[in-house]
Amino acid sequence: MSSDHQSNILSVLITEILAQAALRPEFAFLGKSPSEARERLLGIEPGEKSAVAQIASDGLNLDQKSSLELLLQKELAQHGMSATIYFKRRNSFADRMTPPGNAATQPPPHRTGPFGVKMKLKPIPGVKKVIAVSSGKGGVGKSTVSVNLAAGLAAQGAAVGLLDADLYGPSVPLMMGLHGPLSISADQKMIPHEKYGVKVMSFGFMSDPYHPVIWRGPMVAKALDQLFYQTAWGELDYLIIDLPPGTGDVQLTLIENIPLHGGIVVSTPQAVALLDAHKGLSMFEKLKVRVLGLVENMSHFQCSSCGHLDDIFGQAQIEGFAEERKIPIIGRIPLHRRIREAADGGIPVVNIDPQFALYYMPIIEAVLRG
Incomplete structure (x- = not known):
């Protein structure tokens, strides 16, 4: 044809x-x-x-x-x-803007915080604590940490949700072994997928994996708002939000809308990653978000054959970072084939391998204490 x-x-x-x-x-x-x-x-x-x-x-x-x-x-x-x-859309964003002179339809003023963020905090109904997992740089394993943190909390008996807020490169569906489409509830809310005791929402369930999302800030903010408030989360003890790398639209939209209980910063030990981690940490501190700790991912390479450990990224930098910024290191995760295989296979490693689950327990305990 x-x-x-x-x-x-x-x-x-x-x-x-x-x-x-x-x-x-x-x-x-x-x-x-x-x-x-x-x-x-x-x-x-x-x-x-x-x-x-x-x-x-x-x-x-x-x-x-x-x-x-x-x-x-x-x-x-x-x-x-x-x-x-x-x-x-048929009409461009500019065509839909309210004329400047029409004061009657202008939104009410909001309190302006650091970086010009309009603080209009509105809790997500039914969600007790929101934990944001952040990284300044991409490729440091932040999503792997988020997935295993969520699954680990669920294994401890907590009611947990996981929101993949990376609209441009969602990876949580693959790591949780899930795919769309989503069902819609009677009150027109999206019903998250559920696996390993975790309710999971991702833009990846609603987009084609082979086509890029090419959106400007206003569209990203609108999509996030609907993921936050138009999802049928139910009653949750924790909502883990896996943020994209950097300090851009997604991070500011989250922080200006959602009351955060705490943040976790993920980085690898090398200097180039820590340089960006400084920025992510500073964003949390400037916006008065409590930082629960630093997770050192790919802390060392562990050979799957002989068990030999090699600090291929070094250790002095991460220790110096933690001391300088007065932030505790709450987890050290090795670079190991087992963790990668579990993530690629759609299974959190904490659910299938007690040996590697131990690496994530300090992070889980830090969240439970916090």
């Missing part, structure tokens, strides 16, 4: 699915009439893995887009077809 012919068939199918869905009360957001719903299909483009259907997302929130994508995939599958759903 030629790509043009496939695109034509997909176009007809999707427009009809949209038109029929608009007649159902739960999809009334698609438009006032079937014809208006049909117009939401902006086009079909060929893709590497499958055709990409562009759907107009004007007026739709994250919940509505998730339920619509689920419906489209289900209906297309019944016809032996599939497509990657890509939501796109």
Whole structure:
């Protein structure tokens, strides 16, 4: 079948699915009439893995887009077809901005904190303590620490949630052995996946793993707000938030919205990683977020054959960092094949290997004490 012919068939199918869905009360957001719903299909483009259907997302929130994508995939599958759903606004962000002179519609002022952050703290209903796991630099193993911390807390009997806040490169779904799509509750909230006793939410459940998310700050902030407050978390003792590296939009959106119980900084021992860890730690301190401690990941290389230990990144730097910044080292995790294999296999190593679970216990205990 030629790509043009496939695109034509997909176009007809999707427009009809949209038109029929608009007649159902739960999809009334698609438009006032079937014809208006049909117009939401902006086009079909060929893709590497499958055709990409562009759907107009004007007026739709994250919940509505998730339920619509689920419906489209289900209906297309019944016809032996599939497509990657890509939501796109018809109007640019500038077109949607409120005119400066319209003071009546301006949002109320907020207290401005350090770095110009607008502090508008609003707790997540049902969540007792929020712990942010941060790193200044990518590739230091922060997500591995977050996954094992969450699974370890759950093994201790705590009610735990894990939020993967890295919208551009979500890795928690792979490390937890989970994939989308998500279900929607009766009150139109996203129901997180659950595994190893942990409720897991990630933007990776709602995006195509082969297509990049190319979003500016306002879109990132909106998506995070919906992940925070439009997820059916239920009652949690701890919500672990796996932050992306750096000190950008995601970190500021989190800190200006969510009352944090504490933060954990993850770094490898080499100087180039600690240079960025200084920035992440300073961000927490400046915004008065209590830092529970520093996790030294890839602390040393442990040979899986002979057990020989080698401090390939050195040790003097991490000790000096902890002393200079007056922060305790609450965990030292080795660079070992077993940990990597467990992460790639979608299983937290704390659940399958008592020997390596011991490395994460000091981190788990630090959170329980805090």
